Amino acid sequence: MKDYVSLGPDIDKRLDVIISLLLKLIPKDKEKLTLREQVDLLRGLAVRPRDIANILGKTDSYVTKEIASLNRSATGPNRKRGKNGRSELRED
Secondary structure, three states, rough: OOOOOOOOOOHHHHHHHHHHEEEEEEOEEOOOOOOHHHHHHHHHHHOOHHHHHHOOOOHHHHHHHHHHHHHHHHHEEEEEEEOOOOOOEOOO
């Protein structure tokens, strides 16, 4: 199932520019959002990693690395993956 419909390369590019400008306008304690925070925000809006990379002007591998890091930090240091793929609390 394709959840992203292309409206044409020109419109797609302009939408990417609009999104990137809006991301720079979001205030966070009167500071700019970091790239990591921008990736997390866009990921939360269900934007695909490839599209996040295009919006932020980064490579796909950079965005994928940031998402993996965000996923690891979300599970926390006292979590591990069980056999069923779910997080389980470590008993150290």
